[in-house]
Amino acid sequence: MGPETRMNRLFPTDPGRYTGHPLARWALLALTVVTIARSLVHILAPDGGAQSIATIPLDSYTAPGAAAVVTLFALWGISQLLLGLVNVVVLRRYPGLIPLMYLLTALEYGLRLSLGVFKPLEVTGTAPGAVGNYVLVPLALVMLWLSLGKAEAG
Numbered sequence: 001m002g003p004e005t006r007m008n009r010l011f012p013t014d015p016g017r018y019t020g021h022p023l024a025r026w027a028l029l030a031l032t033v034v035t036i037a038r039s040l041v042h043i044l045a046p047d048g049g050a051q052s053i054a055t056i057p058l059d060s061y062t063a064p065g066a067a068a069v070v071t072l073f074a075l076w077g078i079s080q081l082l083l084g085l086v087n088v089v090v091l092r093r094y095p096g097l098i099p100l101m102y103l104l105t106a107l108e109y110g111l112r113l114s115l116g117v118f119k120p121l122e123v124t125g126t127a128p129g130a131v132g133n134y135v136l137v138p139l140a141l142v143m144l145w146l147s148l149g150k151a152e153a154g
Helices: 002-008 022-044 063-092 095-119 129-146
Strands: none
Touching: 002 095, 002 129, 022 063, 022 095, 022 129, 063 095, 095 129
């Protein structure tokens, strides 16, 4: 399959038609559930998950500093919720855009990893999300590859 064809799979003329591997569709559903759940934790948890999950030592910050971190986590949660809802729309109405969502996911998680190198965050442990970044980048790239492939007829 040439590059022009792959580009057409990222931006299909018929976004309602998905021709990639079914596993990529199911994996995006699982990723969507996790993304929405994470977003709700960031929005609804008293600490936004900053200390209780991400191990950021909020109790060593000033009260306004800790409140700012919690607010930033809630704002990040809103972004995650919106991305999760876009995934829901793609899965239900525009499955031809599944490859594009995997490209965006790989970019987002990859850029998170890069940002952590240039702007490290002081933590007291290893957050599950930090480990997940290392798993999700290659997973998203594999799912992107699978979603771009032509599904076998039958």
